[in-house]
Amino acid sequence: MNRRLWLAALLLVGCLTGCGPPKAIHLGFIGSLSDRGSDTGQDGRNGMILAVEQRNQAGGIHGRMVEIQVQDDGMQPDKSQLAIQALVSAHVDAIVGPFSSAMATVVVPISNQAGIVMVSPNVTSTDFVGKDDFLIRINRTTRDNANEYAQLLYQRGQHRMALAYDTRNASYSLAWLSAFKVAYAALGGQVVAAVAYESDARTGFGDVVRQMLAQPSQGLLFIGSAIDVARLAQQAEKQAPQIPKSAAERASTELLLELGGRSVEGLLIAQAFNRDDPSERYRSFHSAFVARFAREPGFSAVLSYDATRVLCEAMATQLPGQSLKDSILQHGPYQGLQQDIQFDRFGDTARKVFFTEVRGGKFVLLK
Structure with missing residues (x-):
């Protein structure tokens, strides 16, 4: 092969290996999808899916598409441990979850050791408040x-x-x-x-x-x-x-x-959210969620959607050499569906709640 053909072949190989689509960003999900309390996990997974789909439709994160790897913790310590270890082994970039305080006691030490950020939509136990770890909480406390x-x-x-x-x-x-x-x-x-x-x-x-x-x-x-x-x-x-x-x-x-x-x-x-919120932002989310999943979004879907958007926004604004955890803590406040999200130095935040009564088979906001 002469020199010209050799250079052309080298350029072709380089283009085939380096000119493809950018490497995807992998976000893990960990929550209960099979236990008695699996409604919150399923709702949270759906909220995350919608947030990722919308992000990808808008071009992803600097042109990189976002993919989800789902793990079911079954609300069981042994299954939860296997689930978090699977996500660590898969080298996910960050995780949305866990969705219960009980499973947080199992998975947070493992994510801390691996240095993987977890943004939890639902964890409220004061056991996880004021800790300098890799757990970021979207919700308020018990x-x-x-x-x-x-x-x-x-x-x-x-x-x-x-x-x-x-x-x-x-x-x-x-x-x-x-x-x-x-x-x-x-x-x-x-x-x-x-x-x-x-x-x-x-x-x-x-x-x-x-x-x-x-x-x-x-x-x-x-x-x-x-x-x-x-x-x-x-x-x-x-x-x-x-x-x-x-x-x-x-x-x-x-x-x-x-x-x-x-x-x-x-x-x-x-x-944890206002079901009767008339704002354009929330109504748009509500319509998209119902169209995608044929069901009403619950609190877990709203908080998981917010958690996923926080992660994506922090990744988009992450500076060279800056850790994802530092990017999350330093680049707020983030615009949530209904409330701005501002973290303190421990990754904790405040959130307003709305009291309701069940009337006529619906959650009715107290006046």
Whole structure:
């Protein structure tokens, strides 16, 4: 081969290897897609998918397309450990998740060791607040939520409360319960019962409610997933229909309405977003989500959408030599669907909640 042909062949090889599309950015997803509380994980996955699809339609990140690698933690520690290790082995650039505080206790140490940023839409336990690690939280804390519940319930004349809490997600439930007790007692309220149960299909929710009713109370409060709260509300409606019911924000999904039916009518519950938001930004998201997935977006979809957009924006503004974590913390505030997102030096943020009551099979915003 003469020199000219050799150079032409070399240029051709170089073009074939170097002139292709830029290398994709890989984002991992880790959440429960198969457990009793999988509605939040599925909703969160869908919110992430929509955010990534829209980003790619707009050209990706500096021309690089974004791809998602999904892992199901099954809300089980051993499965969660395998899921995070799979994402680490795949060398993902960042992760959206986890979606529960219980699984965060498993995956966060592993992501810290690997130096992979995780942006969690749902983790609220104070166990993860004020830590200089690789976990960035989009949501507020259990302490914030429990304090507002205590104030509102006490204002409503519910001065003696009976609670039930799920031990399977203990990091969340115990933090929520502890914060509520402190805030409620400071107001003069009394927790007359705090009944532990494990989220399981075999759990006798009738017995749980009977234990809650062992002492006279003016309100029943459930700390658990949507499916558990629906079952607890059904039993409470049978045994004590006259006592007002409320549930911690974790259960505020469409599944609660579907499974609870008439039993959850009147139930007080906080939302991490305003379902009635008339803004153009939110209505556009809502329309796109319904068109894509044929279902209403819940809080997990909204927060996951925001989490994914934070990651993509931080990657787009990341400076040469700057870590992704530093880019996230230094380049805010970020425009969320309904609220601006500003992180402190630990990757924690504040967020407004919206209290609702179930009326006519819908979550209706309190005025």
